[in-house]
Amino acid sequence: MNEKKILYLDRNENQYGPSPSCIKEFITTDIKELSEYSRDYMKGFKSRLSDRLAAEYGVSEKNIILGYGGEDLLKQAVHCYVHKGDKIMIPSYSWWYYKKIADEIEGVKVEYPIVEGGDTFYYDIEGMFRVYNKHKPKLVLISSPNNPTGNRLEPQQLGQVLEVMKDTVVVLDEAYSLFFNGDKSHLGELITIFPNLLIIRTFSKYHALAGLRIGFALIGENHVRFSLFSSRYLGFNSLSERIAIAALDSEEYYAEVREKMASDMEMFFNEFNNLPGFKAYRSYANFILVKIPAEIKVELESFLKENGIIIKFMSEDGLNNHIRITIGRQEQNCLLMDLIRSFLKAGSLL
Numbered sequence: 001m002n003e004k005k006i007l008y009l010d011r012n013e014n015q016y017g018p019s020p021s022c023i024k025e026f027i028t029t030d031i032k033e034l035s036e037y038s039r040d041y042m043k044g045f046k047s048r049l050s051d052r053l054a055a056e057y058g059v060s061e062k063n064i065i066l067g068y069g070g071e072d073l074l075k076q077a078v079h080c081y082v083h084k085g086d087k088i089m090i091p092s093y094s095w096w097y098y099k100k101i102a103d104e105i106e107g108v109k110v111e112y113p114i115v116e117g118g119d120t121f122y123y124d125i126e127g128m129f130r131v132y133n134k135h136k137p138k139l140v141l142i143s144s145p146n147n148p149t150g151n152r153l154e155p156q157q158l159g160q161v162l163e164v165m166k167d168t169v170v171v172l173d174e175a176y177s178l179f180f181n182g183d184k185s186h187l188g189e190l191i192t193i194f195p196n197l198l199i200i201r202t203f204s205k206y207h208a209l210a211g212l213r214i215g216f217a218l219i220g221e222n223h224v225r226f227s228l229f230s231s232r233y234l235g236f237n238s239l240s241e242r243i244a245i246a247a248l249d250s251e252e253y254y255a256e257v258r259e260k261m262a263s264d265m266e267m268f269f270n271e272f273n274n275l276p277g278f279k280a281y282r283s284y285a286n287f288i289l290v291k292i293p294a295e296i297k298v299e300l301e302s303f304l305k306e307n308g309i310i311i312k313f314m315s316e317d318g319l320n321n322h323i324r325i326t327i328g329r330q331e332q333n334c335l336l337m338d339l340i341r342s343f344l345k346a347g348s349l350l
């Protein structure tokens with residue numbers, strides 16, 4: 001049966017795909033290599049990828065931890081540091097998975113405010129401090145840029161927050177940061193000044209390697225326990241590592257993709273803000289959050305599905321008349337915008 005291809009713009013995957021060098025690495029890797037364990041530890045480091053990342057970020061190799069995607073590292077951090085009944089601070093609007101991991105260890109979830117203001121959502125820093133001082137949590141999760149709201153903490157705000165939260169474990173999820181800032185030079189300094197900080201990054205989003213399942217953490221000196229918790233003496237997935245290194249070697253390719261996405265982000269922002277009843281929010285990630293008229297929600301969702309496009313229709317409290325669209329390739333983005341416009345015209349809403 002010839003099934004119609006569905007375009008998924010709902011999971012923040014990168015529709016441009018991995019770089020040509022990644023593909024070449026995949027095709028040319030000698031499969032026999034997979035019958036062996038890594039012997040990288042004999043060279044004094046965990047793996048060739050952690051060694052490369054250390055050079056890339058200007059930190060010592062022991063400050064890099066590899067994991068099975070950002071998801072795995074988030075889970076490991078929570079399981080390592082938080083126990084039943086302990087408090088964990090989570091942004092009010094955030095990736096659903098944060099709450100899920102807190103529930104796994106029967107932690108007490110304490111929400112802190114992300115609020116709407118003008119054309120953006122933002123972290124309410126004073127509100128964050130109030131919650132922090134009242135609850136003294138074991139661990140604070142911060143996401144920048146945040147999913148699904150797309151906002152980020154400015155460097156100066158981040159410094160302020162880390163200064164106040166020196167006495168706890170701070171996990172900063174930066175899964176989407178490379179979409180707006182390719183500069184990596186400040187991170188080494190950040191984990192030196194704040195040894196309680198654990199920064200999580202991933203190859204899934206910017207490098208379009210979600211199926212490879214590779215993420216990594218940059219850890220400050222206080223995280224010896226976490227380092228032991230996450231150590232894997234028999235190494236990592238050597239094929240994934242090779243492809244991830246090829247991705248790091250392909251900055252020109254990814255920078256070009258970033259430019260195209262930035263221009264389409266602007267297109268979406270302007271187009272949606274010109275539609276009656278719609279409101280798009282500023283985003284620093286590879287997705288955009290848009291408020292839509294409540295009365296069209298159900299019909300728009302089925303209309304787009306019938307036309308082969310899936311986007312995320314939000315259903316959580318406070319964001320239940322919102323859609324989150326992954327920025328796809330330019331032709332996909334135009335197709336989506338055209339479909340939404342034709343839906344509105346057919347209903348005489350435009």
Ligand SMILES: Cc1ncc(COP(=O)(O)O)c(C=O)c1O
Nearest residue numbers: 069070071095147175202204215
């Ligand atoms: C905020 C955030 N962090 C981390 C991840 C996990 O990505 P991965 O496990 O693929 O690295 C996601 C995935 O959507 C995400 O939205």
